[in-house]
Amino acid sequence: MTFDQVDSPVPLPTDRPARRGLLIVITGASGVGKGTLRERWLAGQNVFYSTSWTTRGARPGEQEGVDYVFVSPEVFAEKAQADGFLEHATFVGHHYGTPIEPIEAALARGQDVVLEIEVEGAMQVKARLGEEAILVFIMPPSLTELRRRLEGRATETPERIEKRLLRARDEIMHAHAFRYVVVNDDLSRAVEELLAVQRAERAAQLPPQAWSAEDHAAVAAAAQVRSDHLSPEQLARVVES
Ligand SMILES: Nc1nc2c(ncn2[C@@H]2O[C@H](COP(=O)(O)OP(=O)(O)O)[C@@H](O)[C@H]2O)c(=O)[nH]1
Numbered sequence: 001m002t003f004d005q006v007d008s009p010v011p012l013p014t015d016r017p018a019r020r021g022l023l024i025v026i027t028g029a030s031g032v033g034k035g036t037l038r039e040r041w042l043a044g045q046n047v048f049y050s051t052s053w054t055t056r057g058a059r060p061g062e063q064e065g066v067d068y069v070f071v072s073p074e075v076f077a078e079k080a081q082a083d084g085f086l087e088h089a090t091f092v093g094h095h096y097g098t099p100i101e102p103i104e105a106a107l108a109r110g111q112d113v114v115l116e117i118e119v120e121g122a123m124q125v126k127a128r129l130g131e132e133a134i135l136v137f138i139m140p141p142s143l144t145e146l147r148r149r150l151e152g153r154a155t156e157t158p159e160r161i162e163k164r165l166l167r168a169r170d171e172i173m174h175a176h177a178f179r180y181v182v183v184n185d186d187l188s189r190a191v192e193e194l195l196a197v198q199r200a201e202r203a204a205q206l207p208p209q210a211w212s213a214e215d216h217a218a219v220a221a222a223a224q225v226r227s228d229h230l231s232p233e234q235l236a237r238v239v240e241s
Pocket residue numbers: 027028029030031034052053056087088089091096097098116117118119120121122
């Protein structure tokens with residue numbers, strides 16, 4: 001049997017990325033270690049870290065346009081009214097919001113996106129994007145340890161620390177609304193768990209028969225930090241400790 005010479009197959013569109021990026025939302029009490037974890041977790045990765053807008057003042061060492069875009073309440077309100085945020089919320093007297101355009105552009109080019117936002121904003125993202133939003137709650141080993149970290153970081157007045165600890169107590173009880181819960185006690189282990197969650201969620205975009213051995217290992221490790229592994233009693237123990 002001879003085969004007619006076929007024209008070269010139609011080239012695949014090269015501008016379409018192989019996959020849509022993951023949208024990973026990291027949430028956790030103020031001072032729990034989100035920033036510290038994120039820096040280690042994303043080191044060396046080409047992940048789009050969303051820079052939020054906020055009306056709070058910059059802390060010493062924070063860079064405009066890197067840590068936050070620092071704006072006035074009026075400018076913030078204009079952006080919100082123009083539906084320019086994927087989500088926005090008020091946290092201890094200041095406004096915080098995630099600009100939507102950079103997120104969509106990064107996802108469309110296949111880049112994973114990480115948001116670091118509080119619980120209300122995470123719930124808005126979940127409501128707006130459904131299962132596409134991968135929500136990860138970072139838990140402190142105890143509120144005592146959380147207080148120690150907040151005091152140790154020395155970025156807040158004692159009054160603001162108390163307000164943030166009160167808010168933390170309430171936020172921790174929402175942990176079951178998240179897909180994953182990572183306890184940030186041992187920093188290296190928590191980073192490994194975040195890497196496993198990211199790899200497992202990327203593997204989930206493919207059929208299991210396409211998974212590598214590392215993918216299978218990541219899926220098994222990520223299953224261990226799913227929020228349905230956490231009992232209400234375990235949550236209460238963190239809040240009361
Ligand atoms: N909803 C929402 N929360 C944000 C955003 N950016 C930061 N946050 C959260 O606002 C809270 C206060 O942030 P910040 O003032 O930097 O305090 P920190 O968490 O103690 O470093 C934290 O829980 C942040 O995760 C945002 O764009 N949207």
